[in-house]
Amino acid sequence: MxxxxxxxxxxxxxxxxxxxxxxxxxxxxxxxxxIGAVGVAAVDERDRIVLIRQYRHPLGRAIWELPAGLVDVAGEDLAATALRELAEEVDLVAGRLEVLVDMHTSPGWTNERIRLFLARELGEVPPEHRHERRDEEADLEVAWFDLDRAVSMALAGEITNGPCVAGVLAAARARDQGWAGLRPSDAPRPG
Structure with a gap:
């Protein structure tokens, strides 16, 4: 080759x-x-998931997504990247982080892999330690949705971002199974 x-x-x-x-x-x-990415399905004690609405230039509009980001800090493990993105994009910290799902976003033309984490036991980043959002993050809309409502939004085509659809559906399934069977945050990636 x-x-x-x-x-x-x-x-x-x-x-x-x-x-x-x-x-x-x-x-x-x-x-x-x-280079790869991570995403976070952050679910609180009331079974709500936090989503962001972010402008995506290729689509010419804003869409609902999970807090997510690139694996672009040398030496940073995937769990640390996920926690950093959670803090930067939605001002949250997590006391519990587990692997929700690993996926290839579009294997017909890219090798992009994304690891989606489930974050629970959530708390707020203190205001004085919050990340200053710039560029496309500057006007992020942050919203909480009942997890079942988010599933309905994904099935109705209101959520079209692939990792967000996968994360919402996987989080609902994990919840329905009592959060059993999730992998630890440092589990090796398949393949």
Whole structure:
């Protein structure tokens, strides 16, 4: 397999791979190589989940998402990244963090992986320690939804962000199973 880089940016690169096909021929496959991300389904003691509404330029509108961010700090483990994003985007800390689900966002054209965490035992970041939001984070709308209402929103197409849909559905399923079977926050990623 050969690899030709077409573009390199801070978050992703675009490469063309020349791959051998199962039938013996070769084909070019364009791939977006991504640094990876984490997301957090933060559920409080009242079975509410916090979501953010954020503008996404490729869509030309704001959409509902989980607090999430890139794996872009060298040496930071995934759980620490998730806790940092939770504090930066929704001013929350978590006393309990577990792995909810691991997913590839769109494996037909990117290797992007995202680990979704379940955060519980939530508290607020003290005002004097809150992150100053800039750029696309500057006008984030933060809202709490009953978890069952969020499931209904996902099924009705009101939530379309893939990791948010997966996180909402997985959080509801985990709750319905008494939070049993979740992996510890430092569980190795599959694959």
């Amino acid at each position: 050969s690899r030709a880089e077409r573009y390199r940016g801070r978050v992703f690169s675009v490469v063309t791979h020349e791959v051998t096909m199962p039938g013996g021929g070769t084909a070019a496959r364009d791939v977006v190589e991504h």
